[in-house]
Amino acid sequence: MQSFLGKPVYKGIAMGPVVVLKHDDFQVKRKKAEDTEAEIIRLEQAKEQAEKQLQVLHDKAVKEVGEDSAAIFEVHQMMLEDEDYLDAIHNMIQTEGVNAEYAVAVTGDNFAEMFASMEDDYMKARAADVKDISNRLLKNLVGEGEIDFRSMEPSIIVAEDLSPSETVQMDKEKILAFVTVHGSTNSHTAILARMMNIPALIGVPLNLEEIHTGMKAVVDGFQGKMILEPTGEICRQTSDRIGEETEKLQLLQTLKGKENITLDGKKINIYANIGSVGDIGYVLENDAGGIGLFRSEFLYLGKKDFPSEEEQFQAYKKVLQMMAGKKVIIRTLDIGADKQVDYFTLEKEDNPAMGYRAIRICLKQPEIFKTQLRALLRAAVFGNLSIMYPMIISTEEVTQIYEIVDQVQRELEEEQIPYKLPEQGIMIETPAAVMISDELAEMVDFFSIGTNDLTQYTLAIDRQNAKLDDFYNPQHKAIMKMIQMVVDNAHKHGKWVGICGELGANPELTESFVRMGVDELSVAPSMILKIRKAVREMKVLPKG
Ligand code: PEP
Ligand code: MG
Secondary structure (H helix, E strand, O other): OEEEEOEEEEOOEEEEEEEEEOOOOOOOOOOEOOOHHHHHHHHHHHHHHHHHHHHHHHHHHHHHHOHHHHHHHHHHHHHHOOHHHHHHHHHHHHHHOEOHHHHHHHHHHHHHHHHHOOOOHHHHHHHHHHHHHHHHHHHHHHOOOOOOOOOOOOEEEEEOOOOHHHHHHOOHHHEEEEEEOOOOOOOHHHHHHHHOOOOEEEOOOOOOOOOOOOOEEEEEOOOOEEEEOOOHHHHHHHHHHHHHHHHHHHHHHHHOOOOOEOOOOOEOEEEEEEOOHHHHHHHHHOOOOEEEEEEHHHHOOOOOOOOOHHHHHHHHHHHHHHHOOOEEEEEOOOOEOOEOOHHHOOOOOOOHHHOOOOHHHHHHOHHHHHHHHHHHHHHHHHOEEEEEEOOOOOHHHHHHHHHHHHHHHHHHHHOOOOOOOOEEEEEEOOHHHHHOHHHHHHHOOEEEEOHHHHHHHHHOOOOOOHHHOOOOOOOOHHHHHHHHHHHHHHHHOOOEEEEOOHHHHOHHHHHHHHHHOOOEEEEOHHHHHHHHHHHHOOOOOOOO
16 A cells, blocks of 8 residues: 545545546657567557547537547548558658657658648648557557546546647546646646536655556645555545535535525625536536636636637537526636647747637637627527626727627628627626726626635646745735725726636635625535535624
8 A cells, every 4th residue: 555645626535446647748758669560560559459449439429529620530541541651651660660650750840840730720730630540659659548538437647748639539437536747736727627526636755657557556746645545444444534525515406596695685696607508507407597707718728629619609608508507607718828739820938827828719710709609699599698708908998808709709790690689797707807907896796716716826836846846825915805896996996706716616705705795606516515614604894
């Protein structure tokens, strides 16, 4: 038995088999091949395996996200048969007498570079596909197949690190816990773990060479501990604790259907944060009053190309229909920083968190923005939609956004496509937005305070930097004062204000937020009932 300490990002306990997830960035070495024919046979086997994997992925995607999105796997299958690509690999093995891994890696890089330098945007975007195909072949060659979630029993995923796009692609039903060696508590991967209700630890000093898929482990998200190959006694204690936790959660269930009302009669809204249509189940299960933050960028992550207007429209429409008239606030694309997508071909930046991201991309590349806005305005007909814009720093940006929204409305009218203009609000997540919240409040319908980024920008602390986790204090006096300022400015203009950053989900602060006048808290679905409990046990007027 071995135990390791890390930082918990979601409090919960899990026990089960480990699955070690290795990453794509192989350190491929050039080796002299004694038998080049044997290398060619290995390559053929890896290719056959890749064909089967792509077929499985294609069929799964058709079922879950439709033919359009699944088509990318057909493109990959075609690329895998591309003669120029295959000839280049064969040729390198035979003429240079190198190992198949090396030939695949070099050919993959060469082809990716060639596509990336093309003028045509479609061809440019194929660079990511060639890389993907080459990585798949490499994985198969070195014997690190992908996790097949269909056949996997519920397991604890262990990895060096996980990106948000990897996390969103996982089958949540099959994950008991996440454990990573790196990562920061405020990263989107951590947020996803909280949203998925999954015990998770980061910063656990594991040597992945020594951990094997199939080992048993306990993950304790309360104590920030992982125990490998636990003793029988620890397993018994853990089972008891899992039972107790389940009981506590069941107790919370009695709050379902009850109002979010304080002992002295003040009501507030408690909504849920989600990242995909698939999360709606958790929203309904936990009795949220609405959706306060749908991080729409997750529709773009883990994909090979931009989601079409139709694909987005269908996703938004589904959420609105399932929420049946309850408020659904969809945040427009917040790509950039830790949420990177290959097909956006964003340049590498020195300070991505302070870089080309979110609304900045949308205003500079309005075609991307307009596709999303068209889908949103069309979907608005099917429920109670609000749109929210991220990373705002000026009134000019809001003016520009409204101009683009006007254009979209005109286009839809000309095309006689039914649409509705929903309520429009902004995220307050930069100190600049806080300071001009008085002016901004006149322009928009509501504010939602993004304390994750607001903390990062106010305290000058990169939320991705695990070394700074101890300094990252979203309860800093400066942040609390900012929240009060934003609430006062919003109310002065008759606008409502919510908090959708992780701070809003801290039950110890619920009382303060309600007293400050916050109208809505949007939290991970798993936190809805806990916050409801805190609201129902407090008084706005101090006791006594
Ligand atoms: C925030 O910054 O607080 C927020 C809710 O947005 P995200 O975490 O997606 O950046
Ligand atoms: Mg943010």
